Amino acid sequence: MSTETGGGEAPKTALQALSLSYAYGGGPLILDGLSAEIRAGEFVGILGTNGTGKSTFLRLMAGLLRPRSGKAVLKGRDIASLSRRQIACELAFVPQEPSVWLPFTCREVVSMGRYVRSSGWKYSAEDLEIAERCMRETRTLELADRRVCELSGGELQRVCIAQALAQETEILMLDEPTSHLDISFQLDIMELLAELQRRRNLTVAAVLHDLNLAAQFCSRLLILNGGGVFADGSPAEVLTSDNLRRVFKVEADISSEGAGPRIWLRSSSRSEF
Amino acid sequence: MRYRGLLFIALSLLLLLLSAAIAASFGSVHIPFGSVCRGFFSLDVLTEAERVIIFDLRLPRIALAFGVGAALSLSGCGLQSILRNPLADPYIVGTSSGACLGAALAIVWHVPPLFGVCSAVPVLAFAGAVLAMGAVYFLAKVNNVLPVENFLLSGVIVGSFIGALVSFLMTAAGSDLHRVILWMVGTLGQSEPASVWMVFSYLLAGGLVLWLNSGALNVMGMGEEKAQTLGVNVERLKLAVIAACSLMTAAAVSAAGMIGFLGLVVPHVSRSLIGPEHRILLPAALLNGGAFLILADTLARTAVSPQELPVGAVTALCGAPFFFWVMHRKMKN
Numbered sequence: 001m002s003t004e005t006g007g008g009e010a011p012k013t014a015l016q017a018l019s020l021s022y023a024y025g026g027g028p029l030i031l032d033g034l035s036a037e038i039r040a041g042e043f044v045g046i047l048g049t050n051g052t053g054k055s056t057f058l059r060l061m062a063g064l065l066r067p068r069s070g071k072a073v074l075k076g077r078d079i080a081s082l083s084r085r086q087i088a089c090e091l092a093f094v095p096q097e098p099s100v101w102l103p104f105t106c107r108e109v110v111s112m113g114r115y116v117r118s119s120g121w122k123y124s125a126e127d128l129e130i131a132e133r134c135m136r137e138t139r140t141l142e143l144a145d146r147r148v149c150e151l152s153g154g155e156l157q158r159v160c161i162a163q164a165l166a167q168e169t170e171i172l173m174l175d176e177p178t179s180h181l182d183i184s185f186q187l188d189i190m191e192l193l194a195e196l197q198r199r200r201n202l203t204v205a206a207v208l209h210d211l212n213l214a215a216q217f218c219s220r221l222l223i224l225n226g227g228g229v230f231a232d233g234s235p236a237e238v239l240t241s242d243n244l245r246r247v248f249k250v251e252a253d254i255s256s257e258g259a260g261p262r263i264w265l266r267s268s269s270r271s272e273f
Numbered sequence: 274m275r276y277r278g279l280l281f282i283a284l285s286l287l288l289l290l291l292s293a294a295i296a297a298s299f300g301s302v303h304i305p306f307g308s309v310c311r312g313f314f315s316l317d318v319l320t321e322a323e324r325v326i327i328f329d330l331r332l333p334r335i336a337l338a339f340g341v342g343a344a345l346s347l348s349g350c351g352l353q354s355i356l357r358n359p360l361a362d363p364y365i366v367g368t369s370s371g372a373c374l375g376a377a378l379a380i381v382w383h384v385p386p387l388f389g390v391c392s393a394v395p396v397l398a399f400a401g402a403v404l405a406m407g408a409v410y411f412l413a414k415v416n417n418v419l420p421v422e423n424f425l426l427s428g429v430i431v432g433s434f435i436g437a438l439v440s441f442l443m444t445a446a447g448s449d450l451h452r453v454i455l456w457m458v459g460t461l462g463q464s465e466p467a468s469v470w471m472v473f474s475y476l477l478a479g480g481l482v483l484w485l486n487s488g489a490l491n492v493m494g495m496g497e498e499k500a501q502t503l504g505v506n507v508e509r510l511k512l513a514v515i516a517a518c519s520l521m522t523a524a525a526v527s528a529a530g531m532i533g534f535l536g537l538v539v540p541h542v543s544r545s546l547i548g549p550e551h552r553i554l555l556p557a558a559l560l561n562g563g564a565f566l567i568l569a570d571t572l573a574r575t576a577v578s579p580q581e582l583p584v585g586a587v588t589a590l591c592g593a594p595f596f597f598w599v600m601h602r603k604m605k606n
Contacts, residue, residue, distance in 0.1 A: 059498075064498055064501060083506070084501050084502075084505060084507075085504045085506070087502070087504075088502060088503055088504030089504070092502065093498075093499070093502035095496070095499055098495070100494055100495055100496075101357045101494050102354075102494040102544075102549035103548065104491070104494060104550075105548075108491070108550065112491060112492050112495065112503055115488060115489075115492050115503050115504050118488070119488075120488045120489060121485065121487060121552070122488070167504075
């Protein structure tokens with residue numbers, strides 16, 4: 001139940017990928033022996049070009065896919081050996097495009113985050129209180145009685161983050177939380193995540209597209225390429241013009257004043273098209 | 274919100290009692306509606322003959338109509354939620370075609386009553402339904418996972434295959450063709466007391482399985498993957514809900530034939546009136562499905578009396594415009 005871990009000792013390993021391999025159907029290996037580690041309290045951004053298996057990596061780490069070989073380890077335990085209930089107590093996941101088929105109210109949707117902590121049939125007063133607090137933290141309380149199908153993309157994304165927070169897990173995973181939002185909502189969501197990560201000492205792992213947003217908010221970045229981890233480190237270490245040229249095939253000027261590196265994309269060197 | 278839900282359940286219950294009273298009142302012998310209503314409180318107001326008509330003739334049929342309507346509606350509601358498909362209905366699982374084949378075989382082969390008492394038609398229909406459902410389930414399953422698209426597709430495939438067999442049987446049926454057709458359009462007139470008990474026991478068991486899983490069914494509204502990360506064992510839930518819905522459908526179809534439309538529409542109408550919260554929605558769908566079939570059956574047996582209309586046609590004939598009205602009103606808002 002505790003969300004206030006942290007403390008003085010060395011950060012513990014929250015998630016560990018041990019030479020993960022995965023292929024969809026009979027297709028080629030999309031991940032090939034990927035190993036990585038995410039420590040407690042980090043805000044990790046996962047970058048890479050389309051189709052390099054960023055979402056696949058996230059799904060494997062959340063136990064939604066079973067790897068062909070290798071292991072996904074959640075707090076020291078092989079995720080394949082854990083039940084959905086056990087995983088849901090440790091890890092919350094916000095999908096790329098949340099779709100709610102039925103016209104639930106936002107309050108009902110956020111309360112569903114308490115499913116795993118409740119009897120599964122009825123939410124207690126405490127559950128509803130926690131849901132309300134999570135809505136306040138994500139500034140969705142004013143949406144509480146609206147139906148989710150009436151929300152804009154940014155509002156729905158915030159409601160889904162509130163739902164994930166209501167699970168009260170230490171780890172929060174997000175698959176491109178800002179991909180179909182306009183720039184002010186993107187900033188809004190990233191600021192919210194950074195704030196929650198600090199305040200609740202969450203471990204956040206998010207697949208991101210915008211390099212500047214990633215540089216600005218993440219404490220650590222992973223670039224996936226060729227089925228494995230291409231670069232791993234602080235934003236300043238990872239976002240170099242050499243890395244960007246080799247992975248994203250773009251020329252970039254990087255200036256490192258202020259919070260994190262700023263990236264100025266110049267021109268494409270994709271001449272072979 | 275919660276009180277609104279309970280109020281809606283209370284209203285549905287009232288509607289059900291009203292439908293039952295109307296059904297008890299109308300028929301070849303008309304019993305005044307007022308005395309039927311007063312009969313709820315004291316039997317003394319009814320004459321001996323009225324009591325016999327109501328309790329021996331009309332009440333068993335009302336009970337069957339309630340059970341069948343409730344089972345179909347509940348089953349449609351559960352399947353729509355678990356498959357996340359608004360077009361899902363109780364017959365999508367292949368149960369109806371399986372039941373059809375079983376019943377047609379029993380009729381065409383003149384299978385004698387089992388154990389000398391119980392007509393073979395519902396028994397074979399039930400067996401056919403369960404076999405078809407099993408076939409659909411195992412065809413769709415891949416490595417212990419049941420993908421919803423596979424399930425819908427194999428339901429359609431098994432349904433068409435068995436449908437073809439039924440067509441062959443019907444061309445060979447000769448003088449029995451009428452009975453096969455009568456069974457297929459659905460009727461509540463020819464069933465036996467045993468089938469009332471069968472429908473009610475499956476309704477009770479299946480309904481409990483669904484209702485106890487209300488919370489998980491709500492979470493399924495978020496999508497399968499999201500439901501998993503929220504802690505739902507999705508595959509186990511699918512198995513439980515599909516089995517419960519299919520068995521309820523099998524019981525309903527084998528008792529009363531194929532009564533269409535109700536299982537698709539009553540859940541939709543109930544949902545658009547009360548919302549998707551399953552703890553309220555499931556009992557509401559159950560009560561409304563039962564009330565709807567009681568009313569439709571009353572109309573079917575009284576409209577052109579002494580002839581009887583096929584109740585399956587009546588449900589669609591009255592249900593479709595009503596459904597359209599509810600959807601239209603909803604779209605305008």
